Amino acid sequence: MALPGVQEGLSYGTPGFRVKGKLFLRLWEDGETLVARVDPDERPFLLAENPSGLYLTDHYRNAPWILVRLSAVSSEELKEQIVEAWLLSAPRILVEAYAAERKHGGAIR
Secondary structure (H helix, E strand, O other): OOOOOEEEEEEOOEEEEEEOOEEEEEEOOOOOEEEEEOOOOOHHHHHHHOOOOEEOOHHHOOOOEEEEEHHHOOHHHHHHHHHHHHHHHOOHHHHHHHHHHHHOOOOOO
């Protein structure tokens, strides 16, 4: 919720997060995995970097999503996945405001 424009709601019966109505992150039904928007071109590299923490099911293979096993990623990696998912979904004006805040020392907690 620290990212600009984020709204929490339900997605498939689990907590989901949207920016300007666009879903970028949700808790998977198992309660131990996040479904995060991802750049499809970057996904193979992410999967290779942390195969125990990041994975796919056939359902997501042709969609711009990655599964994040919460018990197998560091808090820093989790934060990176969340921010990246938000950046891929947020409107340009929010991304620019976020970048300007970060440039001036603002931090996401």
